[in-house]
Amino acid sequence: MQVYRLDLSKAVLIAGPTASGKSALALELAQKTGGIVINTDSMQVYRDLRIITARPTVEEEARVPHRLYGHVDASINFSAGAWVADAEKVLAEARAAKRLVVFIGGSGLYFKALTRGLSAVPPIPAEVREAVRARLERDGVEALHAELARRDPVSAERLKPRDRTRIARALEVVEATGRTLPSWHREGLPPLLPPGEFSALFLAPDRDQLYARIDARFDAMLAAGALEEVAALAARKLDPLLPAMKAHGVPALIRHLRGEITRDQAAEIGRADTRHYAKRQFTWFRHQLPEFEWVAPEAARGWVATVSGPPPSLRGE
CATH class of the missing domain: 1.10.20.140 (Histone, subunit A)
Structure with missing residues (x-):
């Protein structure tokens, strides 16, 4: 796969399967251009799930502005429509400041809502x-x-x-x-970023290498306190149908906390669920958002290494 040079005068969209290196790529690009990173992942919006969803660390978030991370309580049935409303405000803020916006995540529906629009279903009481x-x-x-x-x-x-x-x-x-x-x-709502207003890439790593990274990352999350994080969430006794309660690894770890399965069994279920999700992400983006350029992670990193700053249009020149 070959990467083209993305047009930095437009919004940059970085998608890809879980554990493909999206967050590191977005962080480096935003650092080099003075940009803003905007979360486009439906699970990383929840403040209760920093570890189990592999959100950027506090240190990483301090290096460049990060928006729409951990700003929603797990008790909220957050939707793509609510995310679009939040993203519209952040996009306006970034444009007023003439800063590059980097939308990054793995939620295909969020990217589709961003670039294709969304149905007009009103909030449900x-x-x-x-x-x-x-x-x-x-x-x-x-x-x-x-x-x-x-x-x-x-x-x-x-x-x-x-x-x-x-x-x-x-x-x-x-x-x-x-x-x-x-x-x-x-009755659809218009897209925030119509065609011509964004450049988009999908990180497409080797499948076997990706699955190995997923397994290693899940183990690392457990070592970093994911079980304790899930225990705190379980203690709230929220509706199990809420999105936050179905984040990858959460249901299995809750079963372990209840004594139904061992920690090792819960970890294997979490790893397997995440691998299956990554497979679905490949399929979804291929069929639903063909405008995304598929790029090997190393090619994308090579391109970002050549970036030296924002284009004149974002410097006010």
Whole structure:
């Protein structure tokens, strides 16, 4: 793979599978250009999950401005729409200061919302969400899927009958708005970065090397206190359907804390789940965001090494 020289007069988007070296690349680029790093990862938004999600360290965050990291409590059902609203404010701030913005992460939906726009589903009131979740626990996912088939047959048809999270989400939307998800999806919000306003790359490391890095990193996270971090999260007794409660490694480590499995078993489940997620990231970006240039990490690092500063357009010249 060959890397092209990214246009630094535009926003830079750096995506890739977990453990591919995205954060280090974004940090170096932002340091050289006086840029701002903007988190584009759906799990690194949670303040409760610094270690288990491999967020940048406090020292790294101090080297250049980092935005949208750890700014959401784990009790919040944070969405791509909420992230876009936050990202819009940071983007405006960076542009006013004439600073390069570097969006970096592995969440394909966030990048798609950023560059393609998003459906206009309004926020769901907490009481509606809680009522649907209570029914899910009381009646079971099959009963809710049957109800969804009556009220939103299009969504019910495309969802697996045991997909608890998405079935609950689809029912919440119908309950709160009286309209189905597909009808909302037809009314999109415009992208923050339309075509022509960004340069984008996807780090594509060798698969075997990546999986070895994932395994080593999970072990390193455990050594750094990931289990204690998850224990503090579990002690809050939050809804297990919340996104933060499903971060890779969290469910397995909670099972270990309950005495259901050993620490080694939990670690192996966490490593395997993360490897499977990385595989899905490759597939998702290939099919959903073909405008991203696939680049070997070493080629990307070589390009960043040649960067000497922001272009004139970002210096006010």
